Amino acid sequence: MMNGPRLIEVRQRVLKQNDLLARALRERFRRAGVCVISLVSSPGSGKTAFLERTLGEFVRRYSVAALVGDLATENDAQRLRRSGARVQQIATGTVCHLDAAMIERALEDWSLEELDFLFIENVGNLVCPASYDLGEELRLVLMSVTEGEDKPLKYPTIFNTADVAVITKLDLAAAVEFDLEAAKAQIHAVRPGMRIFEVSAKSGVGLAECWRYLEARRLSSA
Secondary structure (H helix, E strand, C coil): CCHHHHHHHHHHHHHHHHHHHHHHHHHHHHHHCCEEEEEEECCCCCHHHHHHHHHHHHCCCCCEEEEEEECCCCHHHHHHHCCCCEEEEEECCCCCCCCHHHHHHHCCCCCHHHCCEEEEECCCCCCHHHHCCCCCCEEEEEEEHHHCCCHHHHCHHHHHCCCEEEEECHHHCCCCCCCHHHHHHHHHHHCCCCEEEECCCCCCCCHHHHHHHHHHHHHHHC
16 A cells, blocks of 8 residues: 555656756756757657658758667667767666666767757657656657557657657558548647658658758757
8 A cells, every 4th residue: 555655756756856857958958059859759660760861961961969769779879870970879778768867877978069969769668758858959759650540649648748740651651541630630639739740761751841840940949
């Protein structure tokens, strides 16, 4: 009977500590003039493919880096390094999300003033990352057409804690009979007015519009 209140108390304390550290990170990022963008999604949503294309584009005009969270492997980080951007892996072990302390440790020897953009790819999970602020300027939640239209209704918290929704793998929409309008309606049912981008990392459809938005956010926060 005592476990419930005790667990709640510990969780609240952990989240409070995370929020304080995230606040300090956000101020550090602001002073350095770096735009920090995090990506959250379920596994297999195309998050890494989207980030790979984004890094490859941005590295031509900006100083760009990425932190990549994963339980064990460095596969995603190795893949993203092909873009030419600086990429560092954060191995979370059994932890299903990144937190502000992990970000702080990963950036210990970084000169943030040298960066224009820092991307943070969270662990593939639509539950745990929703509770942890990482000090980012912008949080993108990605969902692929292969996941179905009802992800926002099943996982409303992650959509409510994100700033932008990105529907990925648009090139497969017809094959999987994905109802794009229904998906957008469900996103807006959970988060009215949320900005939505429809993209395909494979074909390139929609990427340019999304990139322009990210660039504009950097300028507006400078």
